Amino acid sequence: MLIECKYCEAVVDARVISSYDSTEEDLDIPIKFSFLCCPKCSSPFLIVREQFVDESWGEPSVLFPPKDKQINPNLPVSIKNSYGEALSAFKAKAYTASTLMCRKTLEGICRAHDIQAKNLASALKEMKNKGIIENRLFEWAEALRITGNKAAHDVETVISIQDAKDIIQFTDALLEYVFTFKDKFNEFTKRRKKSESV
Numbered sequence: 001m002l003i004e005c006k007y008c009e010a011v012v013d014a015r016v017i018s019s020y021d022s023t024e025e026d027l028d029i030p031i032k033f034s035f036l037c038c039p040k041c042s043s044p045f046l047i048v049r050e051q052f053v054d055e056s057w058g059e060p061s062v063l064f065p066p067k068d069k070q071i072n073p074n075l076p077v078s079i080k081n082s083y084g085e086a087l088s089a090f091k092a093k094a095y096t097a098s099t100l101m102c103r104k105t106l107e108g109i110c111r112a113h114d115i116q117a118k119n120l121a122s123a124l125k126e127m128k129n130k131g132i133i134e135n136r137l138f139e140w141a142e143a144l145r146i147t148g149n150k151a152a153h154d155v156e157t158v159i160s161i162q163d164a165k166d167i168i169q170f171t172d173a174l175l176e177y178v179f180t181f182k183d184k185f186n187e188f189t190k191r192r193k194k195s196e197s198v
Contacts, residue, residue: 100152
């Protein structure tokens with residue numbers, strides 16, 4: 001079965017290891033889950049297909065591995081652009097460039113919260129002191145800042161794929177917390193106060 005392997009970055013003829021027939025409850029449509037393996041890198045896939053009236057099977061929908069990370073459209077434009085470049089650089093295997101763009105994204109987070117500090121280290125401390133980020137996120141941001149500094153200033157520094165992947169995940173966690181979960185929690189709090197006052 002032809003599937004795009006995100007690890008090999010190619011369409012491969014994946015080998016079916018096992019399948020399970022089921023039914024989509026709401027629509028009473030037969031579906032088939034299949035566990036597959038990439039013939040090149042042995043990466044696993046989990047797919048699902050629907051069966052049509054003529055008993056043929058539809059195109060596979062990949063459930064695992066998950067699709068590439070989608071950037072929150074509500075982020076400030078400058079932050080969205082920087083983080084988008086970080087993800088593009090990582091996909092292109094430019095791990096140092098990816099790390100540098102994550103550091104730039106971090107600077108954008110500080111600016112978006114009107115943090116006026118002489119350098120990024122001071123800005124992060126101010127974010128923590130103002131309660132914009134909590135201690136664990138501050139530690140992640142510090143790790144991101146230090147790695148970004150090494151990538152920018154030390155020509156001998158080589159950023160590995162694992163380090164770059166971790167930096168992307170730290171950046172994503174910061175963005176999710178500062179721009180997504182905080183907003184959702186604030187909306188939740190407003191709704192609760194409104195319902196309690198009725």
